[in-house]
Amino acid sequence: MPMISSVLVANRGEIARRIFRTARSLGLSTVAVYSTADARMPYVDEADAGVGLPGNAPGETYLRAELMVEAALRAGADAVHPGYGFLSENAAFAQAVIDAGLTWIGPPVDAISSMGSKIEAKKLMAAAGVPVLAELTPAEVSADDLPVLVKASAGGGGRGMRVVSRLADLAGEIEAASAEALSAFGDGTVFCERYLAQGRHIEVQVMADQHGTIWAVGERECSIQRRHQKVVEEAPSPLVERIPSMRPALFDAARKAAAAIGYVGAGTVEFLADESGNFYFLEMNTRLQVEHPVTEETTGLDLVALQFAVASGEHLPPEPPPTAGHAIEVRLYAEDPLHDWQPQTGVLHRFAVEARVRVDSGVEDESEVSPYYDAMLAKVIAYGDDRATVARRLARALERAKVHGVGTNRDLLVWILRHPAFLAGETDTAFFAKHGVGAAVDDAVVRVSALAAALADAAGRRTPVRVPSGWRNLASQPQRKSFRYGDGVVEVEYRLTRDGLVVDGNITLIDSFSDHVVLEVDGVRRAFEVAAYDGITCVDSALGSVMLTPVARFTDPAEQVAAGSLVAPMPGTVVRVGVQVGDVVTQGQPLVWLEAMKMEHLIAAPMAGVVGELKVAAGQQVEVGAVLAVVGENS
CATH class of the missing domain: 3.30.470.20 (ATP-grasp fold, B domain)
Incomplete structure (x- = not known):
């Protein structure tokens, strides 16, 4: 049996750190692989050796089986652990590891292959006496079968899955699921099965x-x-x-x-x-x-x-x-x-x-x-x-x-x-x-946290002082500061007078520093830790944590976009554009599909009108805030 002394983890992030932790406890040396974007991530520093994979996208880095095997051999590893995701359920990768004379920390190649297709796996399980839901081919699905779940035969993680409740939607959802599965796993095969909505x-x-x-x-x-x-x-x-x-x-x-x-x-x-x-x-x-x-x-x-x-x-x-x-x-x-x-x-x-x-x-x-x-x-x-x-x-x-x-x-x-x-x-x-989708922090906590952020900001970053700027011996105009939180703006207004802090509500200022504010709220003393970074302020307290974006008093015109613009909410890759210039669209109609962080996101028309500009094409990389298209009024 093999004697393992050094293991390469063919993965990144949390699971790489987790495997390294156990490997160290067993006296094994460790090897990390990392993309260009991951070069400074913690797991790389924690390994005994690291091999860079030029590029960022998984398809050019963590999904390249030959690069993983080459990295293991170059670093002197004698075993490979795949973690989860990426190549962890890729039978060809497991075989390549074994063929290179390395120990595969995973199941037999045949076991991976047999479970790699959900369609074939269900047949095997049924034959073994394991209860299965009946598979439905798309052509077999009738109204009596609804709702059904369209699933990718290969892969997992929610990719290539669609719930269909109307027979009229089935063909379109199958097409979309197949396209997503092909992009994610290289196999566009999908099937249907009965959907248990409350399973x-x-x-x-x-x-x-x-x-x-x-x-x-x-x-x-x-x-x-x-x-x-x-x-x-x-x-x-x-x-x-x-x-x-x-x-x-x-x-x-x-x-x-x-x-x-x-x-x-x-x-x-x-x-x-x-x-x-x-x-x-x-x-x-x-x-x-x-x-x-x-x-x-x-x-x-x-x-x-x-x-x-x-x-x-x-x-x-x-x-x-x-x-x-x-x-x-x-x-x-x-x-x-x-x-x-x-x-x-x-x-x-x-x-x-x-x-x-x-x-x-x-x-x-x-x-x-x-x-x-x-x-x-x-x-x-x-x-x-x-x-x-x-x-x-x-x-x-x-x-x-x-x-x-x-x-x-x-x-x-x-x-x-x-x-x-x-x-x-x-x-x-x-x-x-x-x-629904709820939140733990209520509006009252957001407001008092915003007040603490404003008072900390006013205290400045000099030697800590007990009273922030804005104090007046005689009544004066209130101090004002605005923060964005979620979709709204929180307005803070206060006066500091000889009688103390004056705000709406029963709040008393106890202490104020650039990073720490103590308030008495409705007779209860509360401490707030405030951390200001470039563009955001984070407030932590026993009431919960709130991340705020200070609003500048004057708007930079260069930061404004035209009305009707579709703006990328995150960096990503354009996987589909559903319109052309001149198309008439309705408010909320999906126009562009972005893929980011293993998920597909649709960007919808902000208003009804006509597509006046289209600034992206399928396959294009975009940054957050980039204008994807502009919808104008329908004349």
Whole structure:
């Protein structure tokens, strides 16, 4: 059996750091690969050696199997771990690693191939006695079958998936899903299956050695999703806990699935379940899952260490350890949930989460969040004896985290963890459809945080002073400052007189410094930490965190765009243009499709009218704020 001494991780960011951490604990040396955009990311510095991959787009860097093998050989690695995403479920890559004489930290090539096509995988699982949803060819779908889910046969991560509720929409959605799948995975094959609008996404972690032992380690529930991508994951599943007879059946099905393809290593068998406990095979991920930490927390296992052990030929014990307690993981994304989950890019000036929770992150202070890769910044995980305590602890840790410089879904995560439906275990895939997309910080907190930001700014950056500028012995004009927050503007107005701070509401100024303001709000003393960066001000307090954009008193005409302009909300690649100059369009009609951070975003007409200018074409790279098209009035 191979003796592993040095491992190359054919991946980036959070998962590379996670694998390096275990590799170091095992006494292995580590090799990183990095694109041009990732050259200064934390995982590169943490490796013993690094090999650059010129370029930025995944297709020219992390998806180039031959570059990965060449990098491993050049750096003297004797093993390759693929992480998740990118080439992790690419059978040809696994074979290339093996053919180069390197140890592949993953399942057999044939197992990867057999699960690579969801269509063929479902046939194999049905033959093995695993429950499956019937596959529908597009030509077979009738009104009685609706709603249906159009799915890409290759790949995952929500790409190439469309829910269809009207038969008239089916052809167009199949075409769109096929095009997205072809772009993402190089295979445009799609199929349809019955859609459970309020299903539960339940998955079983399996681990198998080379000697026939197959573990069903525990189940996870990952039902709260946006765009078919997971947001919150937990172990054990609230649904399975409610239906005790479901767990043995799930574990049996997962072991059958692994045995049917001769599986070795870590993998996950995913099921879709209904509220009665009936479940159906979705797919098998032949790799480590993003959400593996919740299984580690509830079992005490190091799944990455087990991957190394299995690849080295070691035996697993006959049975896995029992599970205990509860763990919840949330994915902290650089995105705006209130605006169609638009990715956010820029410099992450500050990233700090309290030590009482586990943080698996790909970033640190001053990391650059680029538009080329997935929008996930970190996974934050809490563990405890019971679910309610874990949810409360995790919500508090997120609320007090310092995440400065890039917009995130942090407030949404806190809102979910405190939502009555979540706490009751009502976490089906329709969670956002039922409850909307909420935020944890209310308007009152935003207003008082803006006041603290204004007072800190007035205190200046000199030696700390107790009273900010603007103080007058006699009544004078109020001090005013404006901040953008979300879609609105927060106006701050105050006077500093011999009687103290004068604002609307019952607020008293206690102390004011350039980075720290203490106010008494309705008789309760509150401390606010204020951090000002170029173009943004971040205010952290026990009430929550608020990121504000100071509004200049005078507008630069060069920054204004013509009325009716479609502006790129993020850097990305134009994948489709749906109009031509002179076309008549309606307000809200999709005109341009952008791809950024593994997601496709449509840019719609801001008004009804005529396309007067078209400034982009398919395949073109654009920067944030770039004008894509201009819609004028219809004469």
